[in-house]
Amino acid sequence: MKDRNVLREKMGVYFVVGTQDCDYSIERTVAIVADALQGGVGTLQLRDKGSKLTADERDELGRQLQLLCRESGALFFVNDDVDLAIRLQADGVHVGQDDMKLAEVREAVGPNMYIGVSAATIEEALAAQTGGVDCIGVGAMYATSSKADAGEPIGPEGLRVIREAVGRELPIVGIGGITLQNAAEVIRAGADGVAVISAITRADSPSDAARALQGIVRTV
Numbered sequence: 001m002k003d004r005n006v007l008r009e010k011m012g013v014y015f016v017v018g019t020q021d022c023d024y025s026i027e028r029t030v031a032i033v034a035d036a037l038q039g040g041v042g043t044l045q046l047r048d049k050g051s052k053l054t055a056d057e058r059d060e061l062g063r064q065l066q067l068l069c070r071e072s073g074a075l076f077f078v079n080d081d082v083d084l085a086i087r088l089q090a091d092g093v094h095v096g097q098d099d100m101k102l103a104e105v106r107e108a109v110g111p112n113m114y115i116g117v118s119a120a121t122i123e124e125a126l127a128a129q130t131g132g133v134d135c136i137g138v139g140a141m142y143a144t145s146s147k148a149d150a151g152e153p154i155g156p157e158g159l160r161v162i163r164e165a166v167g168r169e170l171p172i173v174g175i176g177g178i179t180l181q182n183a184a185e186v187i188r189a190g191a192d193g194v195a196v197i198s199a200i201t202r203a204d205s206p207s208d209a210a211r212a213l214q215g216i217v218r219t220v
């Protein structure tokens with residue numbers, strides 16, 4: 001059953017990943033996720049943008065990652081692919097401004113799946129809130145090399161004005177270029193958590209990186 005407070009808590013360290021972030025290797029992706037979950041990742045999003053996987057391979061990867069999440073008590077989200085989220089009965093699905101519209105996603109997934117939407121402006125965030133979204137991914141916070149079509153960085157000030165506009169109730173994560181060095185200012189600007197790819201996939205130890213991010217989120 002959906003619970004906004006559980007979602008807010010588990011979004012503290014939100015790990016977004018696909019094989020394209022892990023040398024296009026399914027085994028490496030699974031190993032990095034397993035290690036990162038040990039470090040305290042509370043939400044995992046499968047974001048497969050590589051198109052190098054067959055549909056069956058993507059489903060199987062999703063199943064493996066979902067099982068790891070269940071074992072560690074983390075939430076499992078699917079990016080973009082609403083049908084995959086439904087097939088796996090994921091905890092949540094994330095869509096951007098150019099993906100399936102929020103109302104259609106809700107119609108497709110029903111009332112019990114979390115829906116996250118991307119927002120870079122107050123207008124986008126308020127439209128998502130009015131449409132009944134469960135959480136927002138705000139970005140790009142900083143320059144990122146993990147998403148070729150990320151927009152201009154909005155920085156902590158961009159997130160702060162979105163937080164002011166939507167109020168305290170709606171869970172928000174910052175995303176895009178977030179590192180151990182700048183995560184604190186994202187939380188201080190009003191985010192409930194940080195969504196990252198490279199801060200974990202490129203760390204020597206994914207679990208240590210996740211643990212360090214969790215420490216920052218909890219103490220700021």
Ligand SMILES: Cc1ncc(COP(=O)(O)OP(=O)(O)O)c(N)n1
Nearest residue numbers: 079080094095096097118137175195
């Ligand atoms: C938590 C979170 N926030 C934002 C995004 C970006 O979604 P989108 O704008 O649809 O871009 P793609 O990820 O699909 O390239 C996200 N995935 N997760």
Ligand SMILES: Cc1nc(C(=O)O)sc1CCOP(=O)(O)O
Nearest residue numbers: 139140144146176177196197198
């Ligand atoms: C998936 C994604 N969405 C973004 C947005 O701005 O909406 S930025 C981004 C990539 C995040 O990767 P990294 O932590 O390595 O910068």
Ligand SMILES: [Mg+2]
Nearest residue numbers: 080095096099
């Ligand atoms: Mg998308």
